[in-house]
Amino acid sequence: VIQRFVLPAVLMAGLATPAMADIGRIKIATGGALVERGTQKIPAKPGLVLEQGDTLVTARDGRMGVTFIDNTRFSAGPNSRIRLSEFQFNGTTRRGKFVTNLDRGLLAVVAGQIAKSEKNAMKVQTPTALLGVGRARFVVKVSS
């Protein structure tokens, strides 16, 4: 089952312009952890390149650590669903836009250069809250 998911991801990475598609990489993955990309479910593992629109999904025993190209860092807790809805970053100007949707679960954030570049350039949206992120370290939790 794993092979079937990994192969298309590898092919995609080869076809896409790496500099454009690459928004960050998974650094840590334990337990049930995967990345949803369209209809694909890609097992999370260190080195997996993330793209705008990807969703990070962890099971009850799952955890994930991600570093983005603007140096923002994420730690996803168990039972979490995190959509990387929008990510734009200009390496030359170090400005951009980063919108994350935390649908459920737990997310620790160390904000990077996008958050620093302009007020509310980085946002985290939950089912009941909209956050404008400055250069800060914090945890967001969604419980039902």
Add this chain to the structure above:
Amino acid sequence: MKRLAFILIPLILAGCQKRSALLLFPGDGEYPTGAVAILDPLTGDDVAVVDTANSEAKIAGRSVTTHVITGDIAKSRYGTLLANLPDAPKSFTLYFKPNSLDLIDQSQAELPALLAEVKRRAGVDVEVVGHTDTTGSEVLNDELSQKRAGEVATMFQKLGLDSTIIRAVGRGERELKEQTADETASEVNRRVEVVVR
């Protein structure tokens, strides 16, 4: 029956109601406490700003309650979560002999530590950021810094780094290490920063 539904439906909705909470961690030497703004989901205007370390905010749209937590909450409640944050990116600055791609001796001596850092990290990626001094036009310096970054990226490939983990970027004269007037030559500003993530 109608009355029962009247009572039950709000109860069910309340049961399904999701709650969001925010906890802001204190800064340390390198990193400020910073701030997170709670925005009106419809207008995007600030409803509240959380900028006190260890503040916890409970949020339901425009409704926000905030209190400051005492004790070491970060470790006791979120220890595992924080342990799974990837290491902070590590930055190395390389300097070059005038008009050449040869590193100065001091930078050459830093290479083993840089390569060891690349090897140490799981799922590593490396960003090579070129910087110029203020000699020449901004447009030209963007090109020059990009070219220099590209050359250093090629050097790293020759040292055995996988090309798919390297990104080369030019910052031109936007981030001077020493502040100078325009059109000033500076060995300190002509540099390449290598960020290991």
